[in-house]
Amino acid sequence: MDWILIISGIIVAYLIGSFSSAVLIGKWFFNIDVRQYGSGNAGATNTIRVLGPKVGVIILLLDVFKGWLAVWLFGLFASTLTEPSASYIRLLYAFAVVMGHVFPLYTSFRGGKGVATLLGVALALFPTAALIVILWFIIILWIFRYVSLGSITGAILFPFLVIFLLPGPAPTTPLVIL
Known part of the structure; x- marks a missing residue:
C-alpha cells in the first residue's frame, strides 16, 4: 500500500x-x-x-x-x-x-x-439503497412536513437496506450500521 x-x-x-x-x-x-x-x-x-x-x-x-x-x-x-x-x-x-x-x-x-x-x-457507495432512502425522505417530508423526521428515519432505514440489498456480505456492511 x-x-x-x-x-x-x-x-x-x-x-x-x-x-x-x-x-x-x-x-x-x-x-x-x-x-x-x-x-x-x-x-x-x-x-x-x-x-x-x-x-x-x-x-x-x-x-x-x-x-x-x-x-x-x-x-x-x-x-x-x-x-x-x-x-x-x-x-x-x-x-x-x-x-x-x-x-x-x-x-x-x-x-x-x-x-x-x-x-x-x-x-x-450504495446507490440503490440511497435512492430508496431519497424516495422515503420525499414521502415523509410530503406527509409530515419535517425535514428532520425524513432525515432521521432515512438514516435508520439505510443500514437495513444495505444489508438486505447487497448481493453478498460486503466487508463494509457492519460499518454501515455505525
Missing part, C-alpha cells in the same frame, strides 16, 4: 468536505452568513429557511456532490488496492468528507450537520 497516497486522499476528502457552499454562496451573493440566522447551521436546510428554496436546493446539490466526489476520488488515489482494504479505505474517505462538512477548516470548524454530504457518500 502506498500510505502517502492514501493519507493524501483522506486529506483531500476532508478539504473537499470543508468547502462550505452555504457560507460561501451566502456571503458572495447575499452578503450574509447563513450561520447567523435560522438554526445556525451551514447546511441546505438552514439555507432554505434563510435564503429560500432555490438557493437551498443549489446548496443541497453541491453538498451531495462533494460527498459523492470524495468517494469517487478514492478510485484515483487507491486504484491498486484490493478488497477488503479498499472498502475500509473508501470508508475513511467518506468519513473525512463528512467530517470536513461538519467541522470545516475554512469556517472555524462550524459547519452543517452532514446529512446531504452523507447522502452523496451513500450514493457513491
